[in-house]
Amino acid sequence: MSKIKRIGVFTSGGDAPGMNACVRAVVRTAIYHDIAVTGILQGYQGMIDQSFIEMNSRSVSNTIQMGGTILKTARCLEFRTKEGRAKAYENIRSVGIDALVAIGGDGTFTGAEVFSREYDIPVIGIPGTIDNDLYGTDYTIGYDTANNTVIDAIDKIRDTAASHDRLFFVEVMGRDSGCIALNCGIAGGAEAILLPEKETGIDELIDKLERAKEGKKSSTIVIVAEGDKNGGAYNVAKRVEEKFDFYDTKVTILGHLQRGGSPSSFDRVLASRLGYAAVNRLLAGETRVMVGLRNNEIESTSLEEALSNKEFKLAEDMLEMTNVLAI
Template identity: 55%
Template sequence: MSNIKCIGILTSGGDAPGMNAAIRAVTRSAIYNGIEVKGIMRGYRGLIYDEIETFKSNSVSNIIQQGGTILRTARSEEFRTPEGRKIAYEALVREGIDALVVIGGDGSLTGARILAQEFNYPIVGLPGTIDNDLFGTDSTIGYDTALNTIMQAVDKIRDTASSHERLFFIEVMGRECGFLALNGAIASGAEAAIIPEMSELKDQLADLISNGFRKSKNSSLVLVTEGNITGGAMAMAERVKKEYPQYDVRVSILGHVQRGGSPTANDRILASRMGAAAIDALLDDQRNVMIGIQNDKIVYVPFSKAIKKNKPVQEDLLRTLKILSI
């Protein structure tokens, strides 16, 4: 058994629905096991500027249904430097924090890995990101909620697209990962998804046009992942106006609405399971691992695998979307 007497918990990077459920689970699981908990405000920045407070069981009451994060989150340029990380580590030692639980995405877990290596410090990560882009876990905290938000928005856009016989490009988050666009397209009955994973293989817009939009319907909806790889919805619309002027094109960028809202039951349950598993991992002397879920079972994924390997898009999802869009 581990000798950990006190843990710290922080959220970092972009917020995701379900982070509060994870904070609640980590806090109460730690207290249940006789471990003191300290909440670190505003991510790694809170370590550097000493924004740390003791958490009790009632500190996390009535938060499981809330979006965002009660610990707040912030970017920290100082933490990117060795000097900044040294200050952060000294704060952990000064506060008597024996181990750290970090909830966040790729960048947050990268920071956790570096801190753990530089100071031989035990850290466990939870995958908190709507992008679902971390390797070694079937789903990340916040992904299901964001997917449902996208589906609901696209359902509403379809109403006006159908009324006006238009082609809509709907931009969703994801940057280098197309899970939200692809699964959002399937869930909402959209005609296509333009995703980063396919951009190097073919001209997705030309392929879409050459195959023809749904000729049996009077409107078409295409989900596009944001970012430089695809160019985003605006770039797609500009291309259509220049190369295929026969189409009446509109753009809708969903933006930060995808990050907000009360987490779904799936995200609440996932975050709760992962939060409890983080404490189990520390008690089992695990370190430098991310808690993941595979085939509905909790797994420990080394940071080196979670943040270094690309998570592949399933070919059957692409095929399903293509078949159902005729």
């Protein structure tokens, strides 16, 4: 591999708290090694639209605590075509970019893997998604912050639920992954958790609610992942109300507030470690890999492997624990 002179860094897909800390680490690590950095605005769309900015150490000052992404993000259908990728490659080479750092989730990595193979451009992926559903890392950037945001909301909802003997259905993000729902359900003391990975029938849920009633609980909270097979919190609440009217029932959809906010200390450190590692792995000659955290060590996983291992399994002990601790 020829010597890398300029790295292009971009964020793509859904934003996640900690992305700015990661960009900061990439920029400053590259500059430390006398490598120029170009920021690509709005991900793959920015490559096609030539939305480039020169970055230096001061470009990322006062960003480590910021949520969202200073590089912006966007979906890009044109990049999925060969013509779109050809245009993107021509544009990035015109400004001297000869290696890429891609921060995002599986959609971001799919594009990066294809692009790197077609044009033999070195690329390192960094997992940035609140869903924590990527193979090859114990944690993704943004997951810890999203958890803290959800738990704070659950605690507040619990206060009002207990004051009025209410049953709250709280819907959290997780179309294909129940990581946030499971983790926050346990941390928030939920009486039941509905997950995409584990089908829970309405009758089974009602049995749990009846046990809560018999235990004289003054409030009940059910966490629903948006990808639950029963069709989301509103649908679950409606079906439960038809058979079980002991509580006054309310629904809260937390939605995109889970993506926002200042990143936690954990996410800032994780993002910094991964950004730092990505540049160093590029300089060591690695390409088409994702850097991730495993057993508190930074490890590389090929993008192909990270993308092909779609079955992200939830911890069995945590699944069992939800039933035990809800009594």
